[in-house]
Amino acid sequence: MNSPERVWQILRDGNERFTKGTPTHPSQDADRRAAIAAKQTPTAALFGCSDSRISAEIIFDVGLGELFVVRNAGHIVSDSVLASLEYAVEVLGVSVIVVLAHDDCGALHAAIELDAGEEPNYPPKVSELVKQLQPAIERTRLALAETTNESLTADAVAGEHLKDTLARLLAGSELLGQKIADGRLGLVGARYRLVEGLVQPEVMVGNLGQDDGFAKSASLDS
Numbered sequence: 001m002n003s004p005e006r007v008w009q010i011l012r013d014g015n016e017r018f019t020k021g022t023p024t025h026p027s028q029d030a031d032r033r034a035a036i037a038a039k040q041t042p043t044a045a046l047f048g049c050s051d052s053r054i055s056a057e058i059i060f061d062v063g064l065g066e067l068f069v070v071r072n073a074g075h076i077v078s079d080s081v082l083a084s085l086e087y088a089v090e091v092l093g094v095s096v097i098v099v100l101a102h103d104d105c106g107a108l109h110a111a112i113e114l115d116a117g118e119e120p121n122y123p124p125k126v127s128e129l130v131k132q133l134q135p136a137i138e139r140t141r142l143a144l145a146e147t148t149n150e151s152l153t154a155d156a157v158a159g160e161h162l163k164d165t166l167a168r169l170l171a172g173s174e175l176l177g178q179k180i181a182d183g184r185l186g187l188v189g190a191r192y193r194l195v196e197g198l199v200q201p202e203v204m205v206g207n208l209g210q211d212d213g214f215a216k217s218a219s220l221d222s
Contacts, residue, residue: 002095004183004185004208004209005186005207007043007044007094007096008186010062011060011062011098011199012199014061015059015197015198018058018061023058025061025063026062027063027065027066028064032063036064040065040092041065042067042068042094043066043093043094043095044067044095045067045068045069045070045085045088045097045098046067046071046097046098046099047075047085047165047169049100049101049105051106054102056100059192073126074108074129074133075100075101075161076129076130076132076165082172082173085176089175095186097188099165100191101158101159101162101189101191102158102192103154103191103193104154104194105158107129108130108133108154108161109154110122110130111130111134111137112137112154112157135164136164139160140156159202166187166205180205180206183206183207185206186205186207186208188208
């Protein structure tokens with residue numbers, strides 16, 4: 001099992017290649033497909049928003065079978081999300097979970113509009129889902145000393161919602177918390193910058209090696 005420090009460094013290196021426009025597109029050929037057909041062995045998991053402008057393997061410049069990806073609108077924690085991530089950690093042995101927020105999140109736009117009492121044409125299930133973003137909206141409004149949503153933006157709320165997501169993962173899964181305490185799992189809350197392509201960490205939990213002295217590799221499998 002790769003250490004959380006090493007896996008996070010590999011992801012950082014891949015994102016750096018992507019942002020510079022020099023990706024290597026590793027492990028994406030027919031031989032790779034055949035090699036992983038019988039078994040998956042990812043070393044990192046990503047929980048993020050379903051936004052079509054973000055493709056996990058592309059932005060981290062990794063190959064087939066290297067990331068276990070869980071996505072929904074607004075990266076909102078649910079029982080299915082917790083079960084999926086526990087499976088990734090306990091059964092598949094991943095050692096890093098990246099929770100990825102992003103700029104201009106449609107779910108956050110919807111939540112702000114609904115919180116303001118507007119009635120945009122969102123499907124009923126969307127309205128139900130984004131109600132879970134209410135605490136992040138309220139804290140952001142308080143931090144800005146605002147009594148209305150006039151100055152609130154999705155990007156302003158995104159940081160608070162990212163913190164909530166990590167807190168809900170840890171509160172909802174004793175297994176994840178224990179793996180972090182044992183040094184076998186790292187949890188990264190990051191923001192994806194749509195224009196730059198940069199994955200920018202904002203919250204880090206666990207032994208993820210904040211210095212730059214870790215071995216670098218072009219592939220999570222190496």
